[in-house]
Amino acid sequence: MNTTNIDFLKNIPIFSDLDDETLQKIYKSGLLQNFRKNxxxxxxxxxxSAMFFIVEGKVKVSRSSGDGKEVILAILNESDFFGEMAILDGMTRSATVTAVEDSKLFIIQRAEFLELLRNFPEVSISLLQELSRRLRAATMKIKALSLKDAEGKVATVLLQIADEVGKIRQGIVEIDDLPYQQELANMAGTSRETISRTLHSFAKKGMIELEGSKVKILDYEKFKELYGQ
Structure with missing residues (x-):
């Protein structure tokens, strides 16, 4: 069996315990589609009507607030998935998903995905575990953002991104592609000006280093101790 075309499925946590034969069936039940940035x-x-898995690229999940502003709920990366809520409860989409960069997605239609859940309990359990993790993280983020000042909100978002995509080396966490300041503001529930001012304040205090879209948290454990949830 040629396993090259199913390698990306092995990196998706809810499919990681399935054998190659089953992954091949999943691959044949879906399709790959490219989406340009924005x-x-x-x-x-x-x-x-469908479930989406990120093969390559990055997307943002957002909602519109009462005054029409974009509120970013999450940034999802390779091997993440989205669309599960509407698949499971049959209701409309709860958020908008936009490609942050050129992305390739694997798409499974609702009927095929529900059949997959019925036939493979281990996938259902993995999905429930991931949904529980996301709910717990969202609850903690809401609590943190509601209680903290502007500096704390920006730090909370930095820590969230660091946990998701950061690379840690000798206590330093590197984030290679920090979202634009307006997107950070939408995630933190503050303004772009506050993001800019706070990032430069962190840099001046020696907590982070800024270089274009790259940022280093110079003492991750200390930063997490100061601003963690």
């Missing part, structure tokens, strides 16, 4: 993949209130 393309809207799905919109809030759309019908939920």
């Amino acid at each position: 393309s809207v993949i799905l919109s809030e209130e759309d019908a939920g």
Whole structure:
């Protein structure tokens, strides 16, 4: 069996315990689709007809606030998935998902994914574990953002991104591609000006280093101790 075309499925946590034969069946049940940077993949209130897995690239999950501003709920990366809520409850999409960079997605239609859950309990359990992790993280983030001042909110978002995509080396966490300041502001529930001012304040205090879209948290454990949830 040629396993090259299923290698990306092995990196998706909810499929990691499945054998190659089963992964081949999953691969045949879906399709690969490319999305250009800034393309809207799905919109809030759309019908939920498919499940999406990120093969390459990065997407943002967002909602519109009451005053029309974008609120970024999450940044998802390679091997992450989205679209599960509407698949499971049959309701409309709860958020908009946009490609942050050119991305390749693996898409499984609702009927095929529900059949997969029925046939493979281990996938269902892995999915529930991931949903629980996301709910716990979202609850902690909401609590943190509601209690902290502007500096604390920015730090919370930095820590979230560091945990998701940061590379740690000798106590230093490197984030290679920090989101734009407006996107950080939308994640933290503050303004772009506050993001800029706070990042430069952190840099001046020797907590971080800034270089274009790259940022280093110079003493990750200390930073987490000061601002962690």
